[in-house]
Amino acid sequence: MVLKNLLISDKCALEKIRIIRYRLRKKRYMQKKMVKKNSKVTKYHYFTENLFFFNEKSIQTYCDNYKHAIISESDRILGNEYRDISGGYIKIGERVDWNKDYIFDHKWELKHYSRYILKDKKVSTDVKHVWELSRFYHLVVLAQAYQITNNEDYVEKIIDDVFTWSEQNPINNSVNWTVSMEVSIRVVNLIQALSLVRKSNSFNKEMRIKLNELIYMHGVYVWNNLEKGLSTNNHYLSNLVGLIWIGVYFKGSKLIHFNNISKKYLKFAFNQLIYELQYQINDDGFSYEDSVSYHGLNTEMILLTLNILEKNNISYPIELKMTATRMVEALQKLLINQKHIPLIGDVDNGRLIICNLLSNSDKTNFSYLIKIAKEMCLLKESELLHSPVLLSTSGIYRVFNKTFDIIIKCGRIGLNGLGGHAHNDQLSLVLNIHGEQIIVDPGTGYYSGDYELRRLLRSTDSHSTLFINNYEQNDIDIGMFKMIERTNSETLEVNENTFEGRHFGYLDTHGIEYIRKIKLYQDNIVILDSVSRLIEKEAFINFIFDDNVTLMKIDETNVEIKKNGLKVLLSIEGGTINILDQYISKSYGKTKQSNKVRITMESKNLKSIIRMK
Template sequence: MMVFVQRLVRVVRKEAEALFRSIRPLRPDARRSASSLGFGSTEDLVAHFYRRQEPCFMDWTMRSGPVSVRAFHERFPDAAADICGQADALCRGEVELHEYRYHAAGRIRWHFDPVSQEEIPLRYSRYYRFNTHDDFPDGSRDPILLFKLHTHQHLCRLGQAYQLTGEERYIDSLNSQLTEWIHHFPVGHGYPYLIVLNVAQRLISWCIIYVFSRSSRRFRDSMLPLFIDALALQARFLYRSLSVHGPTNNFVLTECVALWMVALLFPEFPEASRWEAKALEVLRRELQKQILPDGTSFEKSTGYQRFVAELLILLVWCDRSSTSQELDTRSGLQGVLSSLLYLSGPDGSMPQLGDVSLERAFWLATGEDMCDIRELLAAGASLLDDPSLKWGAQKAAQTVFWFSGADGLTQFDNVEAHPPSKASRLFPDGGFAALRNSWEEPGLLVVVDCGGVTQPGGGGHGHNDVLSFVLWKGGQPVIVDPGTYTYFSSRRWRNIFRSTASHNVVQVDGAEIATLGPGLFQVSAVHHTIHHWEVNEQFVTFDADHSGYARFAQPVLPRRQMVLLNSNALILRDLIGGEGEHELVWRFHCAPGVSPGVTATGDLHLNLPGGDGMLLLFLQSEKPTWELGSGWFSPRYGEKLAIACPTFTVLTALPVSLALGMVPLAKGEAVDTARTTEIRAALVREMNACIPGTEPISITTSLPDRPLRANEERKMDGRGR
């Protein structure tokens, strides 16, 4: 009863505030800023902030600015030109983020949605009545792209350009755009306040903007009092709106990181100590819950694990600036970055397991690729003195400089790089496995999603990808996860990209592994069991199952075994347990540029860019028929590409097992019938030797019943879908 009353009080209070503020908007005021902080005038406020040196993040801007700037130009000449080029575009009133345009006629369109091409009417944020259970037909408004503009991460470019050049015109543009935005959006009004996460991301950006711009007289004289008041009002809005009620996720982490940064950087605010105490209280609890013992994120998503890594990098810097030193952020950061290193390709590309959107805690490097984690690995190597993270980063990164200046680059250079001691690793808590033979020799790399699809509390950012895998050959992607594409612009496309049919798994009777919905982030729970994991000098083995089809009237239990041999071949064996007749579909989503073809022996040849390839051959004498179909791939949020997706389908009585071998082919290498037979026999011997406790297969084993041809009618009703 007490919980209900507390919730009712919160709702009534928020509704009353929304009604009051929709009638009387709260707008920042430079004079109020001075008086609220105990200064007699705005001039006194400016003088105070000009004199004080501490507290400070990125203190190189005060200690060794010119020396560090020279180091940046020497180390990253192309990046310096890119930053100034992007800042010049902002000075012209041009904003383009992830190839979406947010400007027209030299002015930023703060209310414009680039997907639906709509101008969003301004109202108090609570009255938008936005709900993830809404219908979202094709072409719907996508707030993710609006949120990206209102994080103000792009405005940090103006502060960076000022640091690199000392030119006040960048500060003039920054002052103009911040002032325009402040007057466009009273506190609590418009899409910038629709979700509290966006407020937190913007406050992080404003803290960074302040550090980069505070040495400018034009920023101090023309902008600082209004900036301070607007920042304080947003921080108060954030504090009142923390996402601490109900299931929690990366939202509340971001909110508390932002609140702590504001409290540390601006201790003059009367509420600063209260904000810091609340942020630390929540962070202690949430970091323990959201970062699992194996270093992965509890959200079942590599994209949001990357986001958490960025938050932890900020927390390490907060810890450096804080006198409390109360959070164990270093071990958390090391675990999260180490697991991302294992799950990523040799080029630092992170597979898109689960949702990958545009969420970032900061954006200081010039690249926009959300899947490239090398910037974060470099920052972690410098912060933690970690040799394996430096090995993964390959070289120093811009982010290291922007947080630590020339000293950070020197610290990175002094770390001795070497790969992790183990090439393969299972992450049982997060539900991922990375199979590779060597870090130094880029042979085959297999990453398997072997966990559930929901986070504690239900829903989240997982997809129907239990036992799905991605594959690299020689550092080149071959089999991929399709990614996310969209959240809100289309419910239909949202569900297509997170569906079973969009992943490299066995689909039974056309059914989803887990039920999708009712909302865009809801999905039913699926249990999994990891039966075996072994790493030795000859092979790496993985063996797991899931319960997604146990709900059928005739329950079905898919089990997947994988063996990566030291000869650089991969064996995949699927054992489908159950009773009765069922339709089984296997799909293999090829990376862009990979072209499949069927050989004379009925096996599959994947032609890779550059001329080499992969041979996929059945280890049974009777082969299903390959269908050279197509699928979808999203290289980044909001974009989709058609890709090849070879498929085969079997209508059979259960139980059944089917095994595939995947063998790399050199450029121009041809495989005739005799060679195929030899490879198949060798792989069968290896398979029987590597997986304990399962029935061996032989070269003469046939598939039960018959393969189902592509043009054959499929009548699947009544099978418990």
């Protein structure tokens, strides 16, 4: 029987290997087939005349207030000084190595994209560092600088970077060809940059031919490697967006083959986008991945894509516009001080293009999308929000008054219960007082760049909620982007000054049902945390504080909180207070030392009062 089981297991493994090999052979055949078709385009030397998000006219609208910043940034790029994913700068020598992680000093060797292992705990690197540079965000900044100054040096830098990148990244054979999302974002930025510099005298006929060929081959790759699995996410949305931008680029081309490609991509992407947005966007307008940052990225991708369709008088399904409106409305409801997102769920700083260089220095600032949506008539002029704000399907609630502003997570976890970019943050809260961030979500840190940090900042212990020692509210140890849901959170009451909810994350392990009730008054907040069963010295309530907050423990039940002249007192009944170290990450790849208040529950009911001093 054992031998039989082993034989069956071996047969299953062999069958899986056979299927994988078949799929790889098919992909390589398709790539070769499309490369042969490429012979039809090798002499096409015209840049498109179609319009994209930035053009000669819109540069004045979007860049007028920060022209000096664009020129300053572009001059740094001329000196091979590039922004990294965290918003800092990387100083590179004379020649850029487009396959090198400059943060971890790791070089990715060239091989077929199917042979890479992107998540390897034995190797100290984060492939996102390489991808970020190869997304070509900086090309758009250089192109904007050219529009402002007519300085051909900026165009020559674009040409040099694109062609050295092409030399170092043969089609299908580098780490920059492993994920279609990266290919899609790269081609969008390449198209946007070229549309701004197409009248430059720095291009010769051969360069134009090669650049058109490069755009074409990016489309071939995305078309043959669509990231559509059992559960799709922002990756597949980016693939569809990339195909639309390529379709717009080649629309009206003098080459019949390019025109056919344009029609093919646009028709397919429109049909798929309608379905995907119905699937990925909840009824309340929020993305089902359970991350405010990724919702911002998705909103940007859809807004900018609809924007270029309208600029080129390309009709598209009305359903896309209706969904885009709901998405931007959901984003607006969560902006703190009408600018910043709360760091609920993962934060990887992703953008489609850099729409606003100034806001890009703060990766939590999404106010520029509100401005774009208003210009596209998707939003009315800002209306005052009224408490409570409900994104009920997504499980995000906001209760506020003139002094306090609280955002609470209480609902199903991301990807319909599979996890995705969700954290163990059920019944966790974010608190702002008079516009100052006081209690925060810890952010993300890294993905594969630091596995321990990734797990730590995703864990229950790093969120402002109930934590049972050594136990998670949902199982996060099954994968970097996976969870097993146990919390099954429920909202019990929400009104203009009250929130109450519960979860069952510790019911199976400890027989505990957890209820949290928050009540807002003009000069204080009362938080009531209740557990159905007390485990002495094992049950804690955490509050994670912003790194600019100063905490001073007065005694076992009182802590003074200070920030920028603001003074607040935290007092508790039913427990004892300790102040511990805590990492937080406001930007991917960047961490800061902060603190958390850990309250040991000594009763089944804990009362926390936060009052102004």
